[in-house]
Amino acid sequence: MSSESHNLIHPREWLTEAEAASRLSMSKKWLQKMRLKGGGPRYAKFGSAVRYSLKYLEEFEEDSLRLSTSDVGGREPVR
Template sequence: MNIRVKEAATYLGLSKSTLDKLRCFGGGPRYFKLGRAVVYSTDDLDAWMSDRICTDTWATANDNQQTKRAAA
């Protein structure tokens, strides 16, 4: 199923503003445009959420620090 930005934000439990920022600056779910309308597939939203499943907050924070150090 395909849904627009406001519905997608609700589906993800995010604000529309957060989803807009993720789309503009990167890191958000895949989307496509139909004219001026931004549309998300619920399958892509589910996949994006699945990629963010964490079991340990320390491991996630630690991995992010290692990535930042490697990029520097």
């Protein structure tokens, strides 16, 4: 087995658009808008089916954390 196959995501870890929206407490429409303009969680297309990896949803959730309203995210706060 190649090392590349170790990075593959298990099929049960792919969520539908409805499942991903529910997990994030957002609407399916919001996810659709984010796919169009960017800024949402990473996703995959299998034919016409859109799927969200649990791994990437968790990364998106982590990247969305803020310490204050002036925190733009993606960096450690200045102390």
